[in-house]
Amino acid sequence: MKSPSSAPETAVSAAVTVLPGGPVRGQIRPPGSKSLTNRALICAAMAEGVSELSGALRSEDTSVMIDSLRQCGVGIDVSEGGRSLRVEGRTGWNRDGARRDLYVANSGTTIRFLAAALSAAGGRYHLRGVQRMHERPISDLVDALSSVQKGTIECLSPGGCPPVEIDSRGWNANPIRVAGNVSSQYLSGLMMAAPIALADVAEAAESRPGQVQIDVVGELVSRPYVEMTAAVIRSFGGRIRIEDVGAEGTKSATTEGVSTRVIVDGDGYRGITYEIEPDASAASYFWAAAAITGGEVTVLGLTPQAMQGDVGFCQVMEQMGCRYESGPHGMTISGRAKRGIDVDMNQISDTVQTLAVVALFADGPTRVRGVAHNRFKETDRIGDLACELRKLGATVQEHDDGLTIVPPVGGVQPAVLATYHDHRMAMSLSLAGLVAEGVRVLDPSCTGKTYPEFFADLETLIGRPHRWG
Ligand SMILES: O=C(O)C1=C[C@@H](OP(=O)(O)O)[C@@H](O)[C@H](O)C1
Numbered sequence: 001m002k003s004p005s006s007a008p009e010t011a012v013s014a015a016v017t018v019l020p021g022g023p024v025r026g027q028i029r030p031p032g033s034k035s036l037t038n039r040a041l042i043c044a045a046m047a048e049g050v051s052e053l054s055g056a057l058r059s060e061d062t063s064v065m066i067d068s069l070r071q072c073g074v075g076i077d078v079s080e081g082g083r084s085l086r087v088e089g090r091t092g093w094n095r096d097g098a099r100r101d102l103y104v105a106n107s108g109t110t111i112r113f114l115a116a117a118l119s120a121a122g123g124r125y126h127l128r129g130v131q132r133m134h135e136r137p138i139s140d141l142v143d144a145l146s147s148v149q150k151g152t153i154e155c156l157s158p159g160g161c162p163p164v165e166i167d168s169r170g171w172n173a174n175p176i177r178v179a180g181n182v183s184s185q186y187l188s189g190l191m192m193a194a195p196i197a198l199a200d201v202a203e204a205a206e207s208r209p210g211q212v213q214i215d216v217v218g219e220l221v222s223r224p225y226v227e228m229t230a231a232v233i234r235s236f237g238g239r240i241r242i243e244d245v246g247a248e249g250t251k252s253a254t255t256e257g258v259s260t261r262v263i264v265d266g267d268g269y270r271g272i273t274y275e276i277e278p279d280a281s282a283a284s285y286f287w288a289a290a291a292i293t294g295g296e297v298t299v300l301g302l303t304p305q306a307m308q309g310d311v312g313f314c315q316v317m318e319q320m321g322c323r324y325e326s327g328p329h330g331m332t333i334s335g336r337a338k339r340g341i342d343v344d345m346n347q348i349s350d351t352v353q354t355l356a357v358v359a360l361f362a363d364g365p366t367r368v369r370g371v372a373h374n375r376f377k378e379t380d381r382i383g384d385l386a387c388e389l390r391k392l393g394a395t396v397q398e399h400d401d402g403l404t405i406v407p408p409v410g411g412v413q414p415a416v417l418a419t420y421h422d423h424r425m426a427m428s429l430s431l432a433g434l435v436a437e438g439v440r441v442l443d444p445s446c447t448g449k450t451y452p453e454f455f456a457d458l459e460t461l462i463g464r465p466h467r468w469g
Pocket residue numbers: 034035036109182183184185188221222225349350373
């Protein structure tokens with residue numbers, strides 16, 4: 001067994017068992033938001049001037065973004081253990097015009113945001129990742145880009161998946177139509193790319209649009225991330241507005257089938273000083289630790305006004321019977337989550353796995369709706385999640401858009417749980433061990449995608465070591 005001090009933060013261990021004990025009580029500040037770090041990096045990289053980002057996340061998803069931008073000629077200095085990033089805007093951008101081979105591991109934000117930004121900036125790029133990345137769809141974004149981009153862009157794997165090959169001379173057309181039912185990251189990528197297409201960075205562009213209009217056709221999932229994108233764009237000096245089509249006065253012949261319209265103008269990004277919030281999806285594991293054990297956990301640095309929709313997980317815990325309080329410094333969950341609930345998680349889909357584990361300890365079934373798009377993430381987060389919950393003794397029904405979880409009669413059973421290279425599978429499933437004996441979680445180092453120090457931080461919060469191996 002490794003003690004907390006001997007376990008390196010990215011320990012490569014075959015398995016981890018979180019040991020049962022009393023109620024979890026304490027305060028914790030998770031690392032910076034992945035979503036905000038990768039958005040700020042894109043805007044800063046394409047800005048005029050220098051940006052200073054503080055509170056950034058250091059993890060695989062942000063490292064592949066930093067490495068890719070550096071390969072394109074962007075100067076990025078990393079300090080304070082990865083928390084501070086100094087980004088020299090577009091001065092060195094793609095000077096030699098060579099084809100860049102960019103590796104993005106399994107980071108959806110990186111490949112979707114970069115594909116759009118690089119298409120707008122112009123140049124030749126090959127974007128590739130791990131095997132699972134080559135199974136995650138990107139064709140809705142690539143189709144949207146190919147309709148506005150001079151040059152070529154194509155998906156190289158069957159089913160419209162990466163690698164993506166780009167040979168672009170910038171954008172010259174309008175409006176862009178994009179589907180939003182598989183991932184909101186396509187729209188976010190286009191939104192962040194639009195100011196780049198409007199600015200001088202597009203040296204290769206044969207002509208530049210004066211304004212960019214992006215129309216989302218049909219359903220848009222994970223909406224809070226789109227608001228977050230707009231907020232980050234505005235912070236970096238971009239001008240953007242989002243209209244819900246269908247609202248009074250917005251319907252016309254040009255809005256047929258369109259649910260959301262985004263209009264971007266202005267002349268690009270400006271370098272700024274920017275502070276990144278702690279990661280709200282990561283915070284969900286600590287709130288859940290309180291909810292499962294009947295303890296009390298305050299997550300510092302987050303408020304209900306945070307830019308991340310996943311702070312909404314606290315309201316879900318409240319629905320299940322916890323007490324939820326917020327103050328200027330943090331958000332607190334206390335008491336046990338006793339009630340099973342029926343909940344639409346479309347807007348906070350990264351917390352479905354966390355909720356599923358809390359649901360194992362409730363006194364009735366929990367039905368999760370609205371997350372069909374969870375099948376396209378690091379793994380199939382409906383089918384594979386159901387499989388692991390059943391190993392713990394739950395009765396689980398899979399639906400097209402989610403799942404129903406009936407808690408195990410007689411309590412959660414000991415089990416060895418697979419994690420499918422999915423950081424959220426490892427972080428959420430391990431929490432079952434806070435109450436139940438013998439919950440062994442395989443490949444814990446997969447948390448490195450967004451939270452390399454997760455198990456070390458959890459040990460600190462619960463005040464006892466995990467069993468490794
Ligand atoms: O834009 C973002 O930063 C994200 C959007 C969400 O993806 P989808 O829009 O695919 O649901 C979320 O799951 C992901 O972790 C981060």
